[in-house]
Amino acid sequence: MNQHIAQASDFARRTLPTVAGGLLLLLLWQKAQTLDWLAVKAAFSDISMLAWGVAALASAASFWAVAQYDVVAHRHLRTGVDSRVARNAGAAAIAVGQTTGFGPAVGAALRWRMMPSLGHATVLKITGFVTLSFFAAWGLIAISVALPVVSGVGWLSLLLFPLGLTALCGLLLRTPRLVVLGRRFDLPSVSAFLTLTALAAVDVIFAGTALHVLLPAEIAPSLSVLIAAFTLALGAGMIGGTPGGVGPFELALITVMPGAASPELAAALIAFRVIYYAIPCVTGAAWALLMPAHSHRQLPPLDAKLTGARAEIGIAAQNDHAAIATLSAEGVALRTPQALTLFLGATEGRLSALLPELRRVARSENRLACLYKLAARDAAEARRAGWHVVPFAVEAVIDPARHALDGPEHRQLRRFLRKAEKEGVTYGPITTPDWERMTEIHTAWEDFHGAERGLTMGRFCPLFLRDKPMFGAWLNGELVAFTSWLQAGDALSLDVLRHMADLPQGTMHGLIQTVIDHARAEGLAEVSLAALPHPSLPKRIADCAGLARFKTSFAPRWRSLYIGAPNALALAICAADIRQGILTPAPLPRSQQDIWDLDALVTPLLGPTPEDVAQHDLRRAG
Incomplete structure (x- = not known):
């Protein structure tokens, strides 16, 4: 019944405009019969x-x-x-x-x-x-x-x-x-x-x-x-x-x-x-x-090098990204619906060398050129090139070698660490991930906090976590929280942070402190706890007051981050687009190899499928 209705609707959609046009053409023909065509010919000849x-x-x-x-x-x-x-x-x-x-x-x-x-x-x-x-x-x-x-x-x-x-x-x-x-x-x-x-x-x-x-x-x-x-x-x-x-x-x-x-x-x-x-x-x-047919062969895109001075560059892998390169400089750009965004400035060379190429590539994709999470030096360079640049965030950065718990600035952190220790919480690296338990923790976290965000914020996916440093918190022998990190050179940057809803106080403080201690032991120079909205944005800073208190307890150094675009209107559109990309991220990119790898990771969690059982029986029979 529904199929017949759909067919009738499709037939009507295709034929009604033509029928209506034919009727109107008939009306025009009737009007044309009343015209003096000799006068029409004369008027046509009079056109200069x-x-x-x-x-x-x-x-x-x-x-x-x-x-x-x-x-x-x-x-x-x-x-x-x-x-x-x-x-x-x-x-x-x-x-x-x-x-x-x-x-x-x-x-x-x-x-x-x-x-x-x-x-x-x-x-x-x-x-x-x-x-x-x-x-x-x-x-x-x-x-x-x-x-x-x-x-x-x-x-x-x-x-x-x-x-x-x-x-x-x-x-x-x-x-x-x-x-x-x-x-x-x-x-x-x-x-x-x-x-x-x-x-x-x-x-x-x-x-x-x-x-x-x-x-x-x-x-x-x-x-x-x-x-x-x-x-x-x-x-x-x-x-x-x-x-x-x-x-x-x-x-x-x-x-x-x-x-x-x-x-x-x-x-x-x-x-x-x-x-x-x-x-x-x-x-x-x-x-x-x-004219001869145009033969076009599109060159394969240049692979982006997800390495640089800042560890966060690795998060580009979970997005649609592209290399922006010239003879003297290179960077990584993120694609969002409205913008092509150079992320973290130049990975090699000077930012100013990339700006014309960024605008050209953005224009070739109907996108606006944008700069996101620039350091102060790159922000000044972009301003000199005529770009509209403003601060939008501050990043919490810790030097592991100088991070000592005995100072007065860590009084609150010491109190939370003692509470977690009293409850018997233990910490350490995750060398053999229990994906089933980690999925349970992630689901519980989303139930409490809402759907995870994306774009430049870490997302839970075994494919993207399997090769990253991960640390966990255990209570009574059971994993209750975990975190993953992005690493480049001698720097670590916070990626994913997930935990159960009901935890002893200080559990997450202890987990971050464990990572800082690990970085010190490995001789790393920097641990980034990611960013918060810039203090010049008071309406937004109030929305993450709890997170701000959590990061402040580690007494970090706050590093300003900047966003830029060729003009103020483009900046407003790009900022809205990036916000939309963070709140409602696009699906994670997948290759066929990724799908096979994901099957290998997920199958142990779900148990054998009927097809697996059938193949097993066939092998036994053989």
């Missing part, structure tokens, strides 16, 4: 060469704008195709598709003809991105600008358009991904959507201008009204699904231009279809069919 030339230039500008949609799509999908190639393919596909009807299908076929090396799946993704994003941008312009202008309340668009644009950008920030039928779809970034909206505006402005110059002055409305009317008519034509939108487009235009159904208007519309549809269609088809 200057008008033809201006209309041709305006049409070219409009097609340049819509062709840029393909450039944005290729950047979104990170195909690596040159912008010029993407732009030419997009212009040809759109020119032919919008004229012949069934634009997405025709456009996808032509794109595949011109770029077969991308494969069918990627070409379909590009076509879907271009189609849906154009409808989204067109819808915003039509509702917030075109409708008020045509209705005579154009001033209202000054309020509606900024509100609508802000709301959609906020939605993209809040929900950068959609999951449909179990498949994840990455939505355009805010910067990409702003670009797409600007391109859609350029498209309708120049296309409307092309039509305006072809109209006689005595029947032409004001340019703003005609562009608004054209925008609405364009949508009617696209939804109608007829070749070139014939029928819905003309009727919608006549409807919003009362009294203009005249031979002069008919002549202008015919001329517009010649200059905006016919000539681009023939040119685009010739280009697609005669």
Whole structure:
């Protein structure tokens, strides 16, 4: 029953627009019968060469704008195709598709003809991105600008358009991904959507201008009204699904231009279809069919070296990350929906050498360039390069060699350590992880604290913990808390910290102190207890007062950390994006080898599966 309903719904969705377009085309034909076609021919002949030339230039500008949609799509999908190639393919596909009807299908076929090396799946993704994003941008312009202008309340668009644009950008920030039928779809970034909206505006402005110059002055409305009317008519034509939108487009235009159904208007519309549809269609088809197919082979990405002076660089492995490299410097960048973020500054060379390359790569992926967790020296260097940099956090850093418990600054720490010792809590390295027990502790921790965070905060996963230094706390012989650490050179940085809900006081203090003692014995120079919000952010510092007291009990040295972007607006978007990535992190990356390794780690916890038992029986029988 449900299958039949779905099939009927799909049939209606595919056929109703075409049927409606056909009915509107029939109505247009009936209107055309009332026209004096000799007068239409005379009006067509009266169009000046200057008008033809201006209309041709305006049409070219409009097609340049819509062709840029393909450039944005290729950047979104990170195909690596040159912008010029993407732009030419997009212009040809759109020119032919919008004229012949069934634009997405025709456009996808032509794109595949011109770029077969991308494969069918990627070409379909590009076509879907271009189609849906154009409808989204067109819808915003039509509702917030075109409708008020045509209705005579154009001033209202000054309020509606900024509100609508802000709301959609906020939605993209809040929900950068959609999951449909179990498949994840990455939505355009805010910067990409702003670009797409600007391109859609350029498209309708120049296309409307092309039509305006072809109209006689005595029947032409004001340019703003005609562009608004054209925008609405364009949508009617696209939804109608007829070749070139014939029928819905003309009727919608006549409807919003009362009294203009005249031979002069008919002549202008015919001329517009010649200059905006016919000539681009023939040119685009010739280009697609005669030019050799573009052969593209994307170079494999440069592997990022997850080593550096700061141990925290290793946490990039749990994220989508990339190497940013020049001849003299290298760094590691994290990908989030809105930003490409250089993490911890340069791992080799000077930060200033990486900034132009970071901006170039970010732009090639429709992302904003960002700098995150910079030390003071790098922050000053970024400021000198013109970046907007502000402090946002302070990191608790301990020198194990100088960490002595007998000072007055450790009075509170000594008290907590005595309490844990009195309760019989013991500590030590975890050399053979009990993943089942550690999973129980992690689950209990999440039940009490909520879902774990991510991005630059450690996450519990055996694949990512198995090769990291780990330490545990035992009570009556049972593991009750554990911590993992990131190590680079002579530095340790806190990664994951998990514990049961009901612990003796001082248990976690003793666990951290054990790690500090281990670092001293190993001759390590630094132990980082991770960061807290900067004191200049009082509203946020109050949210982690307990954590601040815990770290302060170790009397650490506080090191300021900085975040930066090319300008203040980009910084605000990047900061919101990073916060979103921390609170709702993307799934951990997995390779096939990782999946096999995870099976090997998890199977002992879950016991043998029926398939395992069957294979065991077969081996015994053999």
